[in-house]
Amino acid sequence: MEISDDQIIERTLAGETDAFSLLVRRWERPIYGLSLRMLGRDEDARDVCQETFLAAFRNLRKFRGDAKFSSWLYRIALNACHSRLRKQNGLYEQSIDQEDDDGRKFELADTGAENLPDRLHRDRRAELVRKALQALPPEMRQVIVMKEYEELTFVEIAEVLQIPVSTVKSRVYTGLQQMRARLEKMRGAL
Amino acid sequence: MNSEKNRLNAPNDCGRKEDLVAYLYDEAGVAERASFERHLDGCAACRNELAAFGRVRDELSAWQAPFAPRVEVALPRSRWDVLRELIGMFPVWVRGAALAGAAAAMLLVALSIAGARVSLKNGDFAISFGKAENAATGAPAVEAEQVERLVQNAIASERDRIERQYSVQLASFKDQLSAEHQAKLQAASADHQEKLKAVQAELKREIQRANRQNASIRSFFAMDDSNDPWGDVR
Ligand SMILES: [Zn+2]
Numbered sequence: 001m002e003i004s005d006d007q008i009i010e011r012t013l014a015g016e017t018d019a020f021s022l023l024v025r026r027w028e029r030p031i032y033g034l035s036l037r038m039l040g041r042d043e044d045a046r047d048v049c050q051e052t053f054l055a056a057f058r059n060l061r062k063f064r065g066d067a068k069f070s071s072w073l074y075r076i077a078l079n080a081c082h083s084r085l086r087k088q089n090g091l092y093e094q095s096i097d098q099e100d101d102d103g104r105k106f107e108l109a110d111t112g113a114e115n116l117p118d119r120l121h122r123d124r125r126a127e128l129v130r131k132a133l134q135a136l137p138p139e140m141r142q143v144i145v146m147k148e149y150e151e152l153t154f155v156e157i158a159e160v161l162q163i164p165v166s167t168v169k170s171r172v173y174t175g176l177q178q179m180r181a182r183l184e185k186m187r188g189a190l
Numbered sequence: 191m192n193s194e195k196n197r198l199n200a201p202n203d204c205g206r207k208e209d210l211v212a213y214l215y216d217e218a219g220v221a222e223r224a225s226f227e228r229h230l231d232g233c234a235a236c237r238n239e240l241a242a243f244g245r246v247r248d249e250l251s252a253w254q255a256p257f258a259p260r261v262e263v264a265l266p267r268s269r270w271d272v273l274r275e276l277i278g279m280f281p282v283w284v285r286g287a288a289l290a291g292a293a294a295a296m297l298l299v300a301l302s303i304a305g306a307r308v309s310l311k312n313g314d315f316a317i318s319f320g321k322a323e324n325a326a327t328g329a330p331a332v333e334a335e336q337v338e339r340l341v342q343n344a345i346a347s348e349r350d351r352i353e354r355q356y357s358v359q360l361a362s363f364k365d366q367l368s369a370e371h372q373a374k375l376q377a378a379s380a381d382h383q384e385k386l387k388a389v390q391a392e393l394k395r396e397i398q399r400a401n402r403q404n405a406s407i408r409s410f411f412a413m414d415d416s417n418d419p420w421g422d423v424r
Contacts, residue, residue, distance in 0.1 A: 125253075147215065
């Protein structure tokens with residue numbers, strides 16, 4: 001039987017530092033995926049990944065078992081994403097918000113594209129999705145990302161964000177609506 | 191129930207948004223689901239939106255994470271942290287010496303990582319890691335990463351032992367210091383007593399000389415020499 005997250009945490013707290021790397025291996029992929037979809041750049045996602053696991057390790061004693069470890073971890077990662085977004089703010093969100101009527105502005109806002117792996121760069125479809133996602137307000141984006149890519153349930157997302165399930169649902173709804181509008185505009189047809 | 195008057199792409203204001211997403215992601219309960227399906231029959235806006243959201247989801251799936259890089263997290267419990275933590279347990283008066291020792295130990299660890307030799311001793315407490323003999327006999331160098339892990343593991347596992355060992359040494363050192371302190375106190379006390387005696391003797395001699403010099407005056411006033419107020423001073 002596979003050792004549970006809680007058991008690993010117990011061992012880590014008991015002084016077995018190496019045990020924590022099991023948690024890293026187990027959750028690095030989801031956390032990287034979440035960060036990548038939130039931030040849009042591989043480099044930033046890697047940084048946030050590192051920050052997240054370090055912060056989790058440092059604050060492991062503060063983790064209370066009343067939520068799932070993964071929820072707590074997602075929360076830490078999202079906080080790291082939001083603070084990063086705030087730092088690169090102005091530049092980023094503002095210019096993307098203005099993109100609607102003018103595709104050129106969209107390109108200007110997308111200065112980080114060269115940091116993406118070439119494969120992704122070539123994938124026009126994925127690129128459009130990425131741009132459309134980046135244009136969503138972060139509150140909306142995070143629920144779409146958790147729902148679509150992390151495949152969390154509404155209840156799990158509510159646990160991560162500590163908001164009511166109904167709020168999660170209405171944010172997903174609004175997020176999908178905005179994604180639809182942007183994608184339809186960008187692709188001409190959807 | 192809303193009727194077909196809802197046009198395609200018209201704002202969906204039928205009040206079933208949450209039900210719609212629950213249905214879309216297949217998270218609706220049986221009753222919820224049945225209820226929403228009945229609603230769908232008569233609500234073109236919801237039908238339209240459901241289809242459009244399905245296409246959005248399809249688009250979203252086009253962006254797959256290209257790869258998941260291995261996250262290398264340098265956990266904050268470095269060798270230095272462990273040593274510092276150990277030192278933190280020591281009373282202040284030991285820290286100076288321990289820190290000097292720790293610095294030397296750290297240098298050894300750093301060298302060992304560079305040169306794959308893992309063996310270090312630090313004055314009072316010795317920490318030996320794994321295959322010190324191999325290094326001594328010139329066995330092939332281990333990967334820096336392995337060494338790093340070895341050191342981390344060794345420190346973690348040795349920590350208890352070191353703590354125990356140190357507490358014993360600490361106790362004996364305290365005893366030693368306490369003994370030294372006693373001895374010094376006694377020596378100081380003896381010295382003090384000597385000086386005191388010398389001063390007292392000098393004083394007495396002065397008094398006696400003065401007494402002798404004033405003998406005539408004393409006899410003149412018929413003073414009783416035995417009542418000399420300094421007489422008690424020896
Ligand atoms: Zn409806």
